Amino acid sequence: MEDKVVLLDFYPSMFGMRARVALAVKDIDCEHREEDLQNKSQLLLESNPVYKQIPVLIHNDKPVCGSFIIVEYIDEVWKDKSPTLLPRDPYQRAQARFLADYIDKKVTETGNWIWCAEGEEKEAGKKGFAELLKHMESELGDKPFFGGNGFGFLDVALITYSPWFQTYETCGNFSIQQDYPKLSSWVKRCLEIDNVSKSLADPDNVYNYYLTLKKKRGL
Structure with missing residues (x-):
């Protein structure tokens, strides 16, 4: 089954950019959904009920929250794709x-x-x-x-x-x-x-x- 990847994002956010960069350098197809932070979508509120913040990576309908956690998740899930982001040591x-x-x-x-x-x-x-x-x-x-x-x-x-x-x-x-x-x-x-x-x-x-x-x- 082909992976379904959605990123809830906000263009100027350095944290959203972090997820975008990790996805891009791994060449992972992703649907980007821009959030209005003054009027957050129901999907964002449901996907990150703790902080209600972007970015949220939704991979096959499962949300992953937090920019560094997302980057590590991307690196681990798509470990066969170059580059490897986290050091091996x-x-x-x-x-x-x-x-x-x-x-x-x-x-x-x-x-x-x-x-x-x-x-x-x-x-x-x-x-x-x-x-x-x-x-x-x-x-x-x-x-x-x-x-x-x-x-x-x-x-x-x-x-x-x-x-x-x-x-x-x-x-x-x-x-x-x-x-x-x-x-x-x-x-x-x-x-x-x-x-x-x-x-x-x-x-x-x-x-x-x-x-x-x-x-x-x-x-």
């Missing part, structure tokens, strides 16, 4: 998961301060975000990808924030390309992978979404 796999969790927590902590706060809070956000980028550039080192020579789990974890870099730079008045050249080169290498670039939101559209969100919140 248990220690390297644990390290990749740890850093992926660090990325999400750090950006959640600092990113909102950059684009919706002022004064000391904004500066604290910029400092924290800079710490993240500096640490990830150090982790990358001279490797082409975080996974080594090939695109892998940690690359999926971070590349889906790259469409938001323009918004962070504009709001925080800094330049990732200038300050973090290795990380910027890594972004370019990732975007040269056709299935990755096609799965990411356009940075201009993300910035326009930010402006709409800012207006709604009266910032």
